[in-house]
Amino acid sequence: MTAPAGADALSCYTFPAADCSRIPYGMYRDPDVFELEQERIFRGPIWNYLALEAEIPDPGDYRLIAVGDTPVIVNRARDGSLHALVNRCSHRGAEVQRNLHGNTKVHTCCYHQWSFDLTGKLIGVPFQKGIKGVGGLPADFDKACHNLQRLRVETMNGAIFGTFCDETPPLEDYLGPVFSHQVRRLFHKPVRVLGYQRQRIFGNWKLYTDNLRDPNHGGLLHMFQITFGIARLSGTGGARVDADGKHNLSWASQGGRTAQEDGAEGGYAGTDRGDMNIRLKDPSLLRYHKEFPDDLTLAVTSLFANAALQQIGNTLAVRQLRPRSADEFEIVSTFFGYEDDDEAMTRHRLRKANLAGPAGLVSMEDGEAVELVHRAIVRDMDKHSIVEFGGRGPVVDQENLISDVPMRGFWIYYCKLMGIRAGETA
C-alpha cells in the first residue's frame, strides 16, 4: 500500500516540543495536511457528532450533514433505529438525497433512480435485467454489495455520534466519565430544537478548535462577557480535560466578577479591555435562570474533533464543525431548549440566543480572530504559534481561566492520530 495523498506534507513541519507548545503554521494552511486529516482524523478512530434525535423524531425523518467534508445522511428507519449513510449513490457517485431535511420511505437517486432503504441497503435498480434480455446489468451483479456506505452510530441521551472506523472504542469510553457527564448534563431531558445558525469562516478549522480550548482569549477578546460579568479572567472558572487531553470543558460559575469588582488593579490594566463604565439599557439579556444542579453559568464542551456543546447562561446549542478546505470551514449550530420549557422560558432562550452564533454578542469575535490568524500566517509555514499560558508539560485540568493548556491536549492527540512525532526535532 502506498502512503495516503499528503503524507509527505507532514515531513515539512516540525513540532519542536513534545507537549505541543509550538505549532507550525503549515498545519493550518497546507492542503495536503487537510487531505490527510480527512482519512486520519474524521474517518479515523474518533466519534463525530452527527445530529440530535430530536431533529429526526419520526421513522423516515432525515437530515443532511457532513462528517469532515464527506456528505452524510442521518435518518431514522421504520423500526426507529438510527443510521448514518454517506450521501453518495453506489452507482455513479451522485448525491442520493438532495433535500436538506424531510421524511421519506427510501432515498432515491434522481440520476438513474437507484433506491436505498433507510439502513442504506440498495433495494431498487430500474431495468436491472434490461428489457427482454437486452441491456441491463450483468447477471452476476449483486445488489447486496452496493449499499450506501454506512457509519457506525451510537447515541447518548439523544445526541447521535458516528464513526467511519471499526477500531473506535465505544462512545462512553471515547468520551470518558467527565465528558459523558457533560453530554448527559446538557441532554438531561428531552430537547426541543429552536432552530439553526450557520457560519462560514475563511480560515482553517483547527484555528477554531484551538479557540475553543483557549479560555485565556475569552476574557480578553470577548469584551461583552468581560464587561457584563459573564466571565472574566479574574472570575471563578477553569478547564477540564479527559485522560488523553483531547476533549475540553471550559467553564465559569455564577458570580463571575464584574468590572466594578475588579477595579483598576485587575489584570486588565494596560489593555483597553475591562472598561467599568458601560451599562446595558436592557440588562434582562444577561439574566440567568438556574437550570442545572451545578453552579456553571458557562460551559463549553469541545469534543474531539468536530463538536462543541454550548451553555452560555440559558443559551443552549450544539455546534458542528464542517471543514471544507484548509482555508474554510462551516459551523452549523443547532439551538435548543427543553420540551418542558414554558412559553416564557422559550422566549428567554430566543432572546438570549443573541449571545451566541455568528451574530453573538459574546461569540462573533471568534470568526474574526480565526481569519486574522489565517491571513497572517500565509507565509513562513515552519514558524510556530506559542502555546504556553498555564505552563508547559502535561495536559491537566486548569483551575483558572488564564490558560491555553487544553489547546496542547488537542494537538497531542491530533499528532498521535496523524502519525506526527512531536518533539523529536529541535
Next chain:
Amino acid sequence: TGTPRGVSPEMHLEVTMLFEEYGRLLDADSLEEWTTLFVPDCRYEIMSRENIEQNLPLSLMLCDSRDMLDDRVYSLREANVFNIHYDCHLIGPVRVTPQGDGWAATAAYSLFQSIQAGETRLFSVGRYHAELRRVDNVLRIVRMRVVVDTGAILTLLATPI
C-alpha cells in the same frame, strides 16, 4: 395584483424614502441614527429562510425593544471586535399595503461588504418585511423582520442588515 389600493404615490414615496434612509444610515455606519427610525416598543429580527420554512423560531439577531436595539449598537461600538468593513445596501422596489392603523411594507435587498482596502463581496441577500406606523407625523418602524436567503453567514454578522 398591480398597485395596492389606498396607497398614493405620496405615501409610497414616503415609505420608499424610509427604506432608503434605513439603508443609507447603515452604509454610513450611522447606527445610532438608524435606531431612531424605530419606535420604542419595536421588534427587529434577522431570521434565516431555512428556519422560517421549518417553522423554527430562532433568529440570528433579535431585539424586541428599542432599548435592546440600542444596546446592540452600543455593544458594537464599545465591546465587540469584528471585521472592519463598509456596507452597501441595494434595496429593490417597495410594496406598501395598508395594515391596521399603519402599513406593511416589503422589499428585496442585496448587501455587499467591502474591506478597508476596497475589496467587495456579496454578503447577504433576502427580503425586508416591515410594519410601519406614523408617530408624531413621522413614519416609524414598528417591526422589521429581515429574512435572509444567505443563512450561512460569511465570517460573522455584526452590523445590522
Next chain:
Amino acid sequence: TGTPRGVSPEMHLEVTMLFEEYGRLLDADSLEEWTTLFVPDCRYEIMSRENIEQNLPLSLMLCDSRDMLDDRVYSLREANVFNIHYDCHLIGPVRVTPQGDGWAATAAYSLFQSIQAGETRLFSVGRYHAELRRVDNVLRIVRMRVVVDTGAILTLLATPI
C-alpha cells in the same frame, strides 16, 4: 431624456409595482401566480445579449403563449429535476413609456440564487424589456423579453428570470 411625457407618478408606480410583484412571486416560488401576470397571447423569452448583438434569434427560454408558460411551470413542478434553490431578484428603477394602446417598460435586474443551506451566488444580471397592456382594469404583461448579460448560465436555468 428626463421623465417620459405622458406617464404620471400613478402610472409609473403601477408599472413599478407590477415589476415588484413579478420578482416577489418568483422569489416566493409562486410560479403559478406569476404566470397570471401575463395575458393569454403573451410572449416570454430569455435571450442572451450575445445572440441579440449578432441578430441571432435563438432564445434560452421561449414561451409564445400563456398556455406554453403554464406548461413550462407545470413541467418544473412535475417533470424536471433541478438544483433546489431560493431566488432573490433585485430590480432597478423602471422606465415607462406609452406605446400603442399600452406601455413599454424596461428595468435592469440582478438575480441571486441561494441553496437550502444558505449559500448565495450571483446567478444572472441583465435587463427586462416588457410590453404592458391594461386588461379588465388590470395591468398585464403582453411581452417580456429578458436580455441576460450572463449568457453563460450557471449550472442550469430552470425557474424563470
Next chain:
Amino acid sequence: TGTPRGVSPEMHLEVTMLFEEYGRLLDADSLEEWTTLFVPDCRYEIMSRENIEQNLPLSLMLCDSRDMLDDRVYSLREANVFNIHYDCHLIGPVRVTPQGDGWAATAAYSLFQSIQAGETRLFSVGRYHAELRRVDNVLRIVRMRVVVDTGAILTLLATPI
C-alpha cells in the same frame, strides 16, 4: 428623516428617471449620449471611500468639464484598449433634496460586468452623490461624485461607473 420636504412625487420621479437613464445609457454603451446628461461646466469624479475617509483628494477618474468628459469617451473609442465587457447597473432608491437652485440626489449602486462570452462578475458597489439643475426645462447633472466602496479596481476602470 422620512420624505424630504418640498420634493413632490413628480420631482422625485423625474430625478429617478435621470438616474435610470444614466445607468441604462452606460449599460447600452451609449457613452456619447450619456455625456449629454451633464451640463457644460460639470464635474464628474470617481473617488474611493478609502481616500475620502482620509480626506485625500485623489480621484480614480476626474473630469471637471463636459469637454473633458467627452474627451474621456472619445479616448475610450479611439485610443484605449480595455477589457471588452457589458455593464449592468443596479441603482437603489434615490434620495432627493432641494439644494440652492437645484437638487442634491444620492443613491447606492451595484455594477456588474460581463464578458462577451456571458460570464459576470461584481465589478463595483458604492454610492452616487449628484447635484442637479434644470437647464432649458431639462434636468441635468452639474456634479456627480461616485464614491466607490470597491476601491480595489478589478482589472481596470475604463468605462464610467
